[in-house]
Amino acid sequence: MEDKVLVCQDCGKEFIFTVGEQEFYKAKGFDNEPKRCKECRDKRKAQRRLREAEAPAAVE
Ligand SMILES: [Zn+2]
Secondary structure (H helix, E strand, O other), X not given: OOOEEEEOOOOOOEEEEOHHXXXXXXXXXXXXXXXXXXXXXXXXXXXXXXXXXXXXXXXX
Protein backbone atom coordinates (compact mmCIF):
# COMPACT_ATOMS: atom_id res chain seq x y z
CA MET A 1 0.00 0.00 0.00
CA GLU A 2 1.05 3.60 -0.46
CA ASP A 3 -0.30 7.04 0.32
CA LYS A 4 -3.00 8.26 -2.05
CA VAL A 5 -3.76 11.80 -3.10
CA LEU A 6 -7.49 12.47 -3.09
CA VAL A 7 -9.45 15.61 -3.91
CA CYS A 8 -11.81 16.96 -1.29
CA GLN A 9 -15.35 17.24 -2.61
CA ASP A 10 -16.08 20.21 -0.36
CA CYS A 11 -13.13 22.55 -0.83
CA GLY A 12 -11.53 20.98 -3.91
CA LYS A 13 -8.13 20.77 -2.27
CA GLU A 14 -5.94 17.73 -2.53
CA PHE A 15 -5.30 15.76 0.62
CA ILE A 16 -3.35 12.65 1.50
CA PHE A 17 -5.10 9.42 2.34
CA THR A 18 -2.21 7.85 4.19
CA VAL A 19 -1.39 4.17 4.42
CA GLY A 20 -2.23 4.33 8.12
CA GLU A 21 -5.66 5.76 7.36
CA GLN A 22 -6.22 3.21 4.61
CA GLU A 23 -5.45 0.44 7.06
CA PHE A 24 -7.78 2.01 9.60
CA TYR A 25 -10.58 2.17 7.02
CA LYS A 26 -9.96 -1.42 6.04
CA ALA A 27 -9.97 -2.55 9.67
CA LYS A 28 -13.30 -0.78 10.13
CA GLY A 29 -14.69 -2.46 7.03
CA PHE A 30 -15.16 0.78 5.09
CA ASP A 31 -15.08 0.23 1.34
CA ASN A 32 -15.16 3.87 0.39
CA GLU A 33 -12.32 6.32 0.39
CA PRO A 34 -12.84 9.55 2.31
CA LYS A 35 -14.46 12.27 0.21
CA ARG A 36 -13.31 15.19 2.29
CA CYS A 37 -10.07 16.47 3.73
CA LYS A 38 -9.58 16.49 7.45
CA GLU A 39 -10.40 20.18 7.73
CA CYS A 40 -13.77 19.77 6.04
CA ARG A 41 -14.56 16.65 8.04
CA ASP A 42 -13.79 18.49 11.27
CA LYS A 43 -15.90 21.42 10.10
CA ARG A 44 -18.85 19.16 9.36
CA LYS A 45 -18.45 17.39 12.67
CA ALA A 46 -18.46 20.70 14.50
CA GLN A 47 -21.55 21.81 12.61
CA ARG A 48 -23.35 18.62 13.46
CA ARG A 49 -22.49 19.00 17.13
CA LEU A 50 -23.90 22.51 16.99
CA ARG A 51 -27.14 21.30 15.42
CA GLU A 52 -27.49 18.53 17.96
CA ALA A 53 -26.95 21.00 20.76
CA GLU A 54 -29.74 23.17 19.38
CA ALA A 55 -32.17 20.31 18.69
CA PRO A 56 -31.19 17.29 20.74
CA ALA A 57 -34.22 15.29 19.63
CA ALA A 58 -33.53 15.67 15.91
CA VAL A 59 -32.77 12.47 14.05
CA GLU A 60 -30.79 12.48 10.83
ZN1 LIG B 1 -11.77 20.05 2.20
